[in-house]
Amino acid sequence: MxxxxxxxxxxxxxxxxxxxxxxxxxxxxxxxxxxxxxxxxxxxxxxxxxxxxxxxxxxxxxxxxxxxxxxxxxxxxxxxxxxxxxEKSFASDEKDYKKLVEQAEDLRLLLGELKSDGKGIRITLQDGDYDPKSLNPNDYIVHESHVFKLLNELKISGAQAIAINGQRVMANSYIRCNGPVITIDGTQHPAPFVIEAVGDSDTLMASLNLNGGVVDQLLNDNIVVSLEEHQKLIMPRVKVES
Known part of the structure; x- marks a missing residue:
């Protein structure tokens, strides 16, 4: 229990x-x-x-x-x-540079430092037929003044290069008349005088054929003048003697 x-x-x-x-x-x-x-x-x-x-x-x-x-x-x-x-400045500078290059090339062409070829015109100057009744036979002869008138008009009208009887004319070329002969930088050339100019042929022809212009003045001086347009004129560069 x-x-x-x-x-x-x-x-x-x-x-x-x-x-x-x-x-x-x-x-x-x-x-x-x-x-x-x-x-x-x-x-x-x-x-x-x-x-x-x-x-x-x-x-x-x-x-x-x-x-x-x-x-x-x-x-x-x-x-x-x-x-x-x-960019705008560069574009402007590029245009100015291009313009300066073109101007420099035009000057070099006028100086004869560059070969020139292209369209142009050919002008031939000949002594006029002598009139025995005339008192002065020099009134029928091509003088340097006639050549200078023609050269100046061609340059003003934009001719790139000019030659007389195949001799390249430079900006500082010396031209002198001696009777029926013209002397260019010491080289003599008899008449007729063939002057070639490279440039815009339409512009050159129009400037020479103006009323009262160079051609009319030459004709009034009894000079025989003929003009021709050419599609291809070639002018070699001037050889500078060292």
Missing amino acids: NNKKKNSKGSFFSRKQFELLIVCVTTGFIIGYSYNQAKDNREAGTINSELFEQEDSYREELITQQERNKELTEELNSLQEQIRKY
Whole structure:
């Protein structure tokens, strides 16, 4: 009988201990869960705070980049405007340079430094038929003044190159009349005098045939004048003695 009670008492303490164990385990679980939940909340709060700071940093960086892009755009527009100004300046300089080159080439042609060929005209001057009734036979001879009139008119009308009896005439050529002979830079040429000019043949012919122009003046001085247009005239460059 006593043994039975003793066993029953021992079993009773075992249940209490078991219940206490369950309570302790449950309490521990609740405490652990609460701790983990609080930890997770703290970590989530920390992460949210970090994300907010990172987002704020990105926002500031974006604003900075936008301002920098605006500055670069303004700088690019300024540089493009400078380039446009330079292009206009270069175009103007190129035109001026091209014009200067053309002028230099025209001068070299007149000086005889360059070979010249192209369309042009040929003028032949001959002494007029002498009239025995005339008091002065020189009134029927071609003089240097006649040649100079013709040369000046050809140059004014745009002749690129001029030759007399095949001799190239330069800008500083010396022409002198000695009776029926004309001397050009020390070389004598008898009549008739064939003057060739390279240039726009229409312009050259029109300028010579003006009313009261050079041809009319030569005819009034009893000079025989003939004019021809040519599609191809060739004049070699002047050989300068060294």
